[in-house]
Amino acid sequence: MTTENQGPFAGVVTVTLEQPGRPVVVLDHELIRRLEAALLAVPRDARGLVLASASERAFVAGADLKTIQEWSDDQLHRYLAYGSKVFGMLCAMPFPTAAAINGAVLGGGMELAMHCDGLVAAPSASGKPYPVGLPEAGLSICPGWGGTNLLPARMEPGEGIRRTAEGKPMNFEEAKAAGVFDAVAASPGELLATAKGWVLSRAATLPRRDGAPLRWIGRGDRAASTLRALDGVRATLPATGSAAAVAMAVDDGLSKGWNEALRTEQRELVRLRNTNEGKAAIAAFFAKK
Numbered sequence: 001m002t003t004e005n006q007g008p009f010a011g012v013v014t015v016t017l018e019q020p021g022r023p024v025v026v027l028d029h030e031l032i033r034r035l036e037a038a039l040l041a042v043p044r045d046a047r048g049l050v051l052a053s054a055s056e057r058a059f060v061a062g063a064d065l066k067t068i069q070e071w072s073d074d075q076l077h078r079y080l081a082y083g084s085k086v087f088g089m090l091c092a093m094p095f096p097t098a099a100a101i102n103g104a105v106l107g108g109g110m111e112l113a114m115h116c117d118g119l120v121a122a123p124s125a126s127g128k129p130y131p132v133g134l135p136e137a138g139l140s141i142c143p144g145w146g147g148t149n150l151l152p153a154r155m156e157p158g159e160g161i162r163r164t165a166e167g168k169p170m171n172f173e174e175a176k177a178a179g180v181f182d183a184v185a186a187s188p189g190e191l192l193a194t195a196k197g198w199v200l201s202r203a204a205t206l207p208r209r210d211g212a213p214l215r216w217i218g219r220g221d222r223a224a225s226t227l228r229a230l231d232g233v234r235a236t237l238p239a240t241g242s243a244a245a246v247a248m249a250v251d252d253g254l255s256k257g258w259n260e261a262l263r264t265e266q267r268e269l270v271r272l273r274n275t276n277e278g279k280a281a282i283a284a285f286f287a288k289k
Contacts, residue, residue, distance in 0.1 A: 011047030018054035028064035048199030060109025111145035122191035133169025137242035158229035165243035
C-alpha cells in the first residue's frame with residue numbers, strides 16, 4: 001500500500017495485489033486475507049483508493065479453482081462469505097475507489113474489480129487484447145461474489161446476462177465498446193495516473209454508501225431495464241444448471257436485494273461444483289494445464 005503525499009494526486013492510496021513467485025495474481029484465501037489487512041489499514045481521510053495489480057499479464061486471472069474443487073461444502077460456503085465481506089469493504093470506503101485494470105480480469109478477479117466504484121483500464125503492454133469477464137459457466141459452475149448482478153449493470157443488461165450464463169468473456173476491445181470501463185488510459189504507463197485522476201474527479205459526487213456496490217442491477221432505473229432484459233433473454237439461455245443459476249441470482253437480486261443475490265450465487269456455486277458436470281469440467285480444466 002502506498003499513499004501519494006504531494007502533487008495532484010496527494011491523498012490517493014494505491015493497494016497493489018501481488019503474489020511473489022506466481023506469473024499472474026490468482027484469488028485465494030491468503031490473498032483475500034492480505035487484502036483485508038490492507039483495506040483495514042487505509043486511512044479514512046484518504047481522498048481515494050486505487051486497486052492495482054503487480055502482475056504485468058493480468059489484473060487478477062480468477063479465483064483459485066483448487067479451493068472450489070477440494071474444500072468441503074461448509075469450508076467453501078464460509079470462504080465465499082468471507083470473500084464477500086472483504087470485497088464489500090471497498091463498497092464502504094468513504095471516498096471513491098477504482099480498479100486499475102492492466103491485463104486479464106476474469107471470474108473472481110472481475111467481481112473484485114466491479115466492487116470498486118470505477119473500472120479504469122489500459123491496453124495491454126503487448127498490444128494483444130486481454131480477456132475480460134465471467135467464465136464460470138464454462139466450467140459448469142456460476143459466479144459466487146456478485147458477478148451476476150454486477151456485469152449487467154456495466155453494459156447492455158441482456159448481453160451481460162447472456163455472457164455470464166454462457167461463461168463467455170469479452171476481450172479488451174469488446175469490453176471497451178460495451179461501456180464496461182469508466183475510463184480508458186491511452187497506454188499502460190498512464191493507467192495509474194488515469195485511475196487516480198478518476199477517483200479524485202468523483203469525490204464531490206459520491207453518493208451515500210449503503211453496503212452494496214455503486215454499480216449493480218438493483219439501482220435506480222437499472223432494475224426495470226434489467227428485468228426486461230432478463231425476460232427477453234431467458235428463453236434463449238443455454239439449458240444448463242449454470243445458466244439457470246445465473247438467471248435465478250439476477251431474479252433474486254432484483255426482487256430481494258443485493259445480499260440475497262450473493263446468497264443465491266454462493267449456494268448455487270457449491271451445489272454446481274458437486275454435480276457430475278461441475279466435477280468433470282473442473283477436472284478437465286486442470287488436465288489441460
